[in-house]
Amino acid sequence: MFWPTVLVVEKQHKMIDIYTYVIIALLPLAALILVFQVNPYHALVIRAILGAVASLVYAVLGAADVALTEALVGTMLAITLYVVAVRSSLVMRLGILEEVATEKEQYFTELIANLRQVVNEHHLRLELVSYPNSEALDNALKNKEIHATCTKISPQDSESEHQFIYQTAIRVHHLFEIMQNELTLPTTTLNYINLSHQEDKH
Amino acid sequence: MDFILIAMILALLIPIYEAWQDNDIWQKMLAFASIATKTSIMMLVVSVLRDDWPIGVVAVIILSVGNAGLMLLAHLIRRMNEI
Known part of the structure; x- marks a missing residue:
């Protein structure tokens, strides 16, 4: 008993x-x-x-x-x-294009490794999500399927400043602040995309 | 016979210290496996000392369930590192 x-x-x-x-x-x-x-x-x-x-x-x-x-x-x-x-829940979803994902360029792998290191210090995971074209990528960012996008800058835009090869757009402000303070590689530009005029839930 | 239990408590402190000090998650999982097994063996010893059958049955169930929980946890953490 x-x-x-x-x-x-x-x-x-x-x-x-x-x-x-x-x-x-x-x-x-x-x-x-x-x-x-x-x-x-x-x-x-x-x-x-x-x-x-x-x-x-x-x-x-x-x-x-x-x-x-x-x-x-x-x-x-x-x-x-x-x-x-x-x-x-503790994940940062980064959207990339399929063509970028398949090519094994040194800058890109370095950038992803650097992003992963910064994100890991805050106990997050980095998850790469690939999209077929840039419209699908933009739509995914607008629909809040992903937290950030990483795309290549076209060559005619980047003639003035040579060191930037990629541009990263982040829609979560706190993540943007973390990246701005801690990302050490100078190969990407960082943009904050404000989507708060739509119903804000992230 | 109490000295057996005191010795087991001292042995239990070793994996607790390991789980506290080591920052590798797999070392913590190893310490958890050690603690889960040691605590249920201690329950078995207590049940034998007191001749208390219900505690003995529960100790055997916990001994097997602890291993099942450890396997589940290890699979989840392993898949987290892969993605």
Whole structure:
């Protein structure tokens, strides 16, 4: 029979054993480690550890059913759902043209690597989405399917300033600020596209 | 027989320290695997010490479920690095 209370322990052992206190002390220790995590994925793994320690504490205190629920729901279900949610929300979608995506130019791979590095420092992922032509790319930016576009500047425009080869248009202002401050490669221009006159949801 | 449990608690502190200090997510996952197994083995020991069958059954279930949860989590994190 399941008795989810401490009373069972006290009925069987009149004195609570010393190891009970030590095991219970592990719970705030794991919680403190969890609180000081910065990266969301690391925090989720530590949360799983906290769930394992919590179910041990519940089992030692005699609450077998609570321990089973903590292990099933708190550790397995919640963590899996949260990883899926964080993975699909913490992402920057960058739209590029298919012809740019297929060519393996050194400037482009350097630029993508630099963008990825900047974005990774803020715990985001960079996802490349390729479109067949530039109209589809512009429409995708307007319809808010992607957060930014990266296209090649046509040669007649770039005669005056030679170092710019690509132009990057970003529609999320905070991302634009991050890129403006931290992007180190000078091979792209940065533009902020304000779409806020339409219904603003991003 | 309490000294067995005290020794296991001390052994449990090693992966907790590893999960705290290491910044690589796979090292954290390894520490999680270690902790999940160690805690359920400790539950089994407690159930044997107290002759408490329900806790023993729950410990066995948690021992298998912990591994399943670890596999799910590892697959999700691995696919995150690929995309």
